[in-house]
Amino acid sequence: MASVISPPCPSNAFVYNASSCACEPGYLYNATARRCEMFWVLGDAWAVSSGVDNSVSFPETILSFDTVKKFTQSQAVFMEATLVLLASWLAFCLFVRFRKLGAGRSIWFQIRWWISRMDISFATRHWLDDQKVVRKRKTELGGTFSVASWILFIGLFAALLFQIIEKRTIEVHNVKATNAPDLSSFSNDMEFNITTISSMSCSHVRDIGTLFIGSPGLIDYRVAPLSTFANYSCQNTTLGPKIILKCNNCQLIRDFSYMSWQFVDLPNNPATAVGFQFNLSAKNHASRKHLSFVSGMLRNGSNIEDKPVTYRGAVPNILKFNLFPRIYRNLHDLKLIQPLFHEFLPGSSYSEINELQASLQSSDNGFINVTLYVNFLSAYIVEIDDQNIFGPVGFLADLGGLYCISIGIFFYLMVQCEYRIKKLRDEDSVMRKIRNRRKAQDRWDKLRKYVMYTWGSKTFDDNYNNVRKETCCGTLMVQSLPKNGLSLKRRQQNRMDTISFNRKVNVPSEKKAVPEKIRTQVDQSCVAKSSLNLEGSLSCSTGKPESEVCGPVNNREHDHLIASHEGDVHKPQVFSTTGDYSLPPPPSLEFKAGSEISMSDINKNFQSLYDYNVMLRERLVSAQCMLQSLTMKASSSGAENEKTAPQNNTNR
Numbered sequence: 001m002a003s004v005i006s007p008p009c010p011s012n013a014f015v016y017n018a019s020s021c022a023c024e025p026g027y028l029y030n031a032t033a034r035r036c037e038m039f040w041v042l043g044d045a046w047a048v049s050s051g052v053d054n055s056v057s058f059p060e061t062i063l064s065f066d067t068v069k070k071f072t073q074s075q076a077v078f079m080e081a082t083l084v085l086l087a088s089w090l091a092f093c094l095f096v097r098f099r100k101l102g103a104g105r106s107i108w109f110q111i112r113w114w115i116s117r118m119d120i121s122f123a124t125r126h127w128l129d130d131q132k133v134v135r136k137r138k139t140e141l142g143g144t145f146s147v148a149s150w151i152l153f154i155g156l157f158a159a160l161l162f163q164i165i166e167k168r169t170i171e172v173h174n175v176k177a178t179n180a181p182d183l184s185s186f187s188n189d190m191e192f193n194i195t196t197i198s199s200m201s202c203s204h205v206r207d208i209g210t211l212f213i214g215s216p217g218l219i220d221y222r223v224a225p226l227s228t229f230a231n232y233s234c235q236n237t238t239l240g241p242k243i244i245l246k247c248n249n250c251q252l253i254r255d256f257s258y259m260s261w262q263f264v265d266l267p268n269n270p271a272t273a274v275g276f277q278f279n280l281s282a283k284n285h286a287s288r289k290h291l292s293f294v295s296g297m298l299r300n301g302s303n304i305e306d307k308p309v310t311y312r313g314a315v316p317n318i319l320k321f322n323l324f325p326r327i328y329r330n331l332h333d334l335k336l337i338q339p340l341f342h343e344f345l346p347g348s349s350y351s352e353i354n355e356l357q358a359s360l361q362s363s364d365n366g367f368i369n370v371t372l373y374v375n376f377l378s379a380y381i382v383e384i385d386d387q388n389i390f391g392p393v394g395f396l397a398d399l400g401g402l403y404c405i406s407i408g409i410f411f412y413l414m415v416q417c418e419y420r421i422k423k424l425r426d427e428d429s430v431m432r433k434i435r436n437r438r439k440a441q442d443r444w445d446k447l448r449k450y451v452m453y454t455w456g457s458k459t460f461d462d463n464y465n466n467v468r469k470e471t472c473c474g475t476l477m478v479q480s481l482p483k484n485g486l487s488l489k490r491r492q493q494n495r496m497d498t499i500s501f502n503r504k505v506n507v508p509s510e511k512k513a514v515p516e517k518i519r520t521q522v523d524q525s526c527v528a529k530s531s532l533n534l535e536g537s538l539s540c541s542t543g544k545p546e547s548e549v550c551g552p553v554n555n556r557e558h559d560h561l562i563a564s565h566e567g568d569v570h571k572p573q574v575f576s577t578t579g580d581y582s583l584p585p586p587p588s589l590e591f592k593a594g595s596e597i598s599m600s601d602i603n604k605n606f607q608s609l610y611d612y613n614v615m616l617r618e619r620l621v622s623a624q625c626m627l628q629s630l631t632m633k634a635s636s637s638g639a640e641n642e643k644t645a646p647q648n649n650t651n652r
Contacts, residue, residue: 157399
């Protein structure tokens with residue numbers, strides 16, 4: 001530091017020559033705060049380019065992509081997202097697995113059913129007993145593991161794509177011997193900036209302007225003016241004086257060269273420094289879009305002991321740099337000189353206050369020597385090219401491996417679960433039965449609604465409470481018909497005898513109605529008109545005995561022919577009603593073997609139930625007629641007894 005004030009000195013400073021102040025070793029004077037501060041460098045003190053950088057960074061100055069780069073800097077982001085999604089899916093399926101299926105109409109059954117429909121990877125790999133034919137079976141466990149395997153595969157595939165995009169090529173360096181025409185083709189603009197960190201200014205600079213080429217004593221040793229190779233200047237900065245060397249289309253020296261300059265003491269301003277800063281860059285003379293550079297800072301603690309020092313004395317401080325040519329084949333044969341920092345040889349320095357105080361009070365060491373040493377490695381040229389490490393065959397191999405791993409992991413888990421838990425082996429049949437039962441119930445309800453809409457609701461539910469007790473059997477049979485005012489002919493016209501249960505069959509535009517044939521033959525019936533006599537008794541005009549009033553209504557035949565679209569005709573089941581008043585058992589419901597219920601079976605069973613209901617109705621009508629006839633006999637016999645009782649009394 002330079003002394004600028006007289007005692008008393010600020011903190012971290014000492015007095016020399018009884019009237020001047022200087023900062024302690026490693027401290028730099030801050031003129032604004034008027035105090036001595038330790039010189040520190042925050043962060044990395046070195047910055048070397050990795051190759052070729054863009055000299056114009058317009059997008060980076062406007063937009064900052066650091067956050068995006070940190071977020072996608074590794075494949076761990078894709079793997080973490082895959083694991084989170086996979087765990088969420090398995091937890092959801094485990095939660096739904098413990099919900100009740102019910103009758104197949106709950107939301108949980110629908111969710112579990114659609115999960116089982118997703119079994120696309122393991123449909124033919126489920127548990128089978130010995131000698132069983134392999135067939136597709138979609139289970140809930142298979143759907144869970146199929147989706148899980150695809151989640152894992154997609155996550156691994158995304159990580160593979162990121163790796164291909166990020167590291168699809170590698171930079172290959174080839175070294176070859178140099179020919180003279182190769183070096184002559186290098187045309188670069190170079191700049192050297194060396195800053196001495198101190199409180200000095202450019203007025204302290206001396207002895208600059210000489211360039212030394214080669215080693216002293218050798219035959220190729222030469223001395224030349226620096227201005228013949230580069231333009232040099234000095235610039236005052238906040239850190240100290242900066243020496244600037246520039247050359248356009250520089251003449252490359254095939255050997256090492258060096259140059260030196262000094263900082264000398266000025267009155268009340270000694271030559272001291274706490275460090276050095278450098279920045280070397282090279283640009284192609286024809287295309288200035290790319291540059292190669294090296295920059296750094298030599299701190300006050302850059303020595304071996306990592307102890308703050310102050311540089312001052314006759315021994316020079318040497319900064320060594322290497323320059324070597326590069327040809328970038330991947331950038332249209334771009335030719336650049338790459339600078340690299342080799343080493344720093346510190347010169348005279350002081351780490352103790354007493355030593356620095358003695359040097360400031362002596363005029364023998366009142367200067368600082370700085371030497372810039374540049375070695376041009378012209379024996380070899382480095383060729384840089386990009387090589388693609390991911391070809392189509394390698395990509396397909398990696399993709400197939402990821403698919404096999406994803407499928408194999410969950411296939412092993414599924415086999416272990418079905419082997420150890422026997423309930424999981426047949427869960428597909430359980431869910432199919434529940435769904436088929438629900439669909440059959442829905443179709444049955446739809447069929448009932450259709451029949452009720454076509455023939456009326458009283459076809460299934462005859463109301464016998466409205467039958468008048470004064471009518472005879474014939475009148476009772478007539479009044480048991482539906483009371484909607486429709487004639488039999490009109491009902492036959494409105495019926496639909498051709499019923500299709502196949503959804504794929506197209507409905508014709510015109511109905512070809514084949515009327516349902518209902519043939520009812522009554523051998524003996526009551527045709528007499530009912531009349532009420534003076535005694536209130538019921539009689540028939542036929543004059544037959546009361547036992548023949550309600551004749552047998554047993555010999556009836558009901559032929560219901562319902563034709564399907566396939567052309568088959570179902571023969572009705574005939575129940576005998578002559579002379580036997582014992583009720584036959586209900587008809588058995590017949591189903592074909594298998595889990596699916598066809599509509600032909602439903603049609604056949606429905607016809608059997610309908611015939612059985614007709615037989616029961618006939619039996620009920622016969623029984624009611626018989627009861628009415630018995631009641632009429634009892635009432636007539638009671639009336640005759642009342643008439644004969646007064647005559648017997650008179651005779652007596």
